[in-house]
Amino acid sequence: MAIRSQLPLPAFFEPARVGEIWRVPYEARAAQARDWVQTHDIAPASVDERRICLLAIDVQNTFCVPDFELFVGGRSGSGAVEDTRRLCEFIYRHLGVITEIVPTMDTHRAAQIFHAYFWVDAVGQPPPPMTTISFEDVQQGRWRVNPAIAPSLGLSSERLQAFAHHYARRLSQAGKYPLTIWPYHSMLGGIGHALVSAFEEACFFHTLARQSQTRFELKGGNPLTENYSILSPEVLDDPEGQAIAQKNAALIQHLLTFDAIVVAGQAKSHCVAWTVDDLLSEIQATDAALAQKVYLLEDCTSPVVVPGVADFSEQADDCFSRYAAAGMHRVSAAEPMADWLIFPSLSSVH
Numbered sequence: 001m002a003i004r005s006q007l008p009l010p011a012f013f014e015p016a017r018v019g020e021i022w023r024v025p026y027e028a029r030a031a032q033a034r035d036w037v038q039t040h041d042i043a044p045a046s047v048d049e050r051r052i053c054l055l056a057i058d059v060q061n062t063f064c065v066p067d068f069e070l071f072v073g074g075r076s077g078s079g080a081v082e083d084t085r086r087l088c089e090f091i092y093r094h095l096g097v098i099t100e101i102v103p104t105m106d107t108h109r110a111a112q113i114f115h116a117y118f119w120v121d122a123v124g125q126p127p128p129p130m131t132t133i134s135f136e137d138v139q140q141g142r143w144r145v146n147p148a149i150a151p152s153l154g155l156s157s158e159r160l161q162a163f164a165h166h167y168a169r170r171l172s173q174a175g176k177y178p179l180t181i182w183p184y185h186s187m188l189g190g191i192g193h194a195l196v197s198a199f200e201e202a203c204f205f206h207t208l209a210r211q212s213q214t215r216f217e218l219k220g221g222n223p224l225t226e227n228y229s230i231l232s233p234e235v236l237d238d239p240e241g242q243a244i245a246q247k248n249a250a251l252i253q254h255l256l257t258f259d260a261i262v263v264a265g266q267a268k269s270h271c272v273a274w275t276v277d278d279l280l281s282e283i284q285a286t287d288a289a290l291a292q293k294v295y296l297l298e299d300c301t302s303p304v305v306v307p308g309v310a311d312f313s314e315q316a317d318d319c320f321s322r323y324a325a326a327g328m329h330r331v332s333a334a335e336p337m338a339d340w341l342i343f344p345s346l347s348s349v350h
Contacts, residue, residue, distance in 0.1 A: 006093040006336050007040055010205070013092060018198045019065055019081040021191065029201060033208035042096045045212035050343055051099040053258040054091065057230065057265030057272050057301075058106045059084060059199045062185045062192035064266060069185035069192055072267045072302050075313055079302030080266050084196050087264050087300040090333040091202040097337065099258065100212050101203050102251075103195060104230040106186035106271065107218045111149045113167065114182050114226050120146045129183040130309050135168040153223055163224060166239040176234060177270075179226070186220065217251055228274035231282070252282050260341060261293050264300035264333070269312030272301050273319040280326055291327030295341065296320060299332045 012032065036042065045051075063072050064080040072080040091098065110117050116126035119133065121143060127133065137143050145164045147157035155163070168179060186193050195203070203214045217230050222245050225233040231252055233245040255261055261279075265272055276296065283290040303316035324330050331340045 004096050005338075007095055009089060009092050010036065013088065013198070013202075015085050015089070018085040018088065018196065020197065021061060021065060021194075022197045024197060024201045024204060026204060029205050030208055033205050036095075036205075037209050040096065042209055045099045045210040048097070048099045050259040051257070052097055052260045052262065052341075053255060054098050054101045055230075055255065055261055055263045055265075055275070056087065056101060056103045056199070056203075057263070057275055058104055058186075058267075059087065059196050059265050060105060060186060060192065061194055061196055062106070062187075064196045064199075069183045070304075073305060074268075074302030075305050075311070076302075079305075083264070083266070083300045083302055084199055086333045087297070088198050088202045090264075090297065090300065091206055094337050095206055095209055098206065098210070098262075100215060101206055102215045102217060102255075103199075103203060104217045104219055104265070104271070104275070105193065105195070106220045106227075107188050107193060108184075108186045108220050109188055109223065110184065111152060112220075112223045113164070114180060115184055116181050118146055118149060118223075119143045119181065127181045129181060130306060131181040133168065133179040133181065135172040135178075138165050138168040162239055167225070167235050170235045170237075174234075188221070215254075217248070219248075228271045229278045230271075230275050231278035247278075252279070255279065256283075256286070256290065256293075259293065259343060260295060262295045262297060264297040266301060267304045267312075267316075268298075268301040268320070269303035269316035273316055276323055276328070277319065280323060280328070284326070288327065291323075292329075292342075294323070294328040295331050296323065296328060297333050298330050299334060 010032065062068050063070050064084050065071065112118060119127050127143060133143050145160045150157040150160045153160065171179060207214050219230045220227040222233060224244050225235045227233045230248060232247040236243060236245050238244050263272065263276060280291060303313045305311045305313060320330055329340065
């Protein structure tokens with residue numbers, strides 16, 4: 001199938017406002033979407049010969065708007081704003097061929113294992129944001145769970161401490177990042193949890209123009225585990241081997257029904273990388289050739305960089321190099337999709 005030429009950007013899209021928060025005028029956009037369909041002869045997604053999914057990871061205010069809790073600036077300092085601008089432009093220009101958009105949403109409450117409220121030191125003080133807690137830290141008692149939160153989680157303080165020891169050990173054994181105490185972010189019900197206004201608008205416009213419901217996927221609500229990846233929490237069991245969480249099997253299966261999966265969002269070093277890592281693991285367990293379906297929009301994602309504290313740029317690049325070596329494609333939203341989407345190579349794996 002030939003990819004149709006790129007569409008123009010709609011007049012209402014304001015690139016300069018991508019880093020701001022505002023109310024999407026739904027009724028106006030709905031009317032404009034109807035006109036856009038007629039003007040540009042846009043067919044409903046249900047008739048797509050080849051189905052393309054845009055997996056947009058955590059394009060939320062908390063990560064993508066300056067001065068919010070975990071703004072992903074990258075090394076440039078403006079990373080997520082520019083990433084979101086390019087992502088919105090990508091959606092509008094390829095509106096006629098993107099079959100479905102799947103936005104993921106990091107979703108948290110205060111008492112979670114990666115928030116300061118969960119931990120205390122020897123004198124009862126919580127860790128400052130960006131503290132890393134290693135298995136040795138827990139084993140040697142430098143950090144212990146806050147006993148006051150145990151009842152709200154339905155556990156005794158002893159049971160919760162045993163779980164924390166198990167959790168830190170699991171991360172170490174699996175070679176994952178050590179537990180990081182993140183600033184409170186993506187708080188359920190808060191403005192930081194919401195999608196970036198410009199991106200929400202693009203998803204809404206796409207839904208009406210293509211008659212394709214946006215598929216929202218929430219992650220991160222389990223208080224006992226991190227959930228960087230939309231496809232699986234970091235730890236799945238308790239010290240006795242009983243399940244505390246499960247993989248997102250329904251989404252994994254759904255993604256693999258598409259002929260192409262285009263991935264963007266934040267942050268390249270964490271939630272994007274871990275999602276792609278889990279997707280690759282599932283693919284390799286099924287058919288390694290399926291990796292050819294995956295396209296990484298590398299100019300629509302940035303790594304976590306906290307000047308003077310942490311810089312995950314190299315780790316992110318190493319991950320993307322590994323994904324490319326496995327058969328995935330590193331591509332640019334600045335280039336037309338027709339220049340890099342190669343459907344013939346997918347004929348044997350669809």
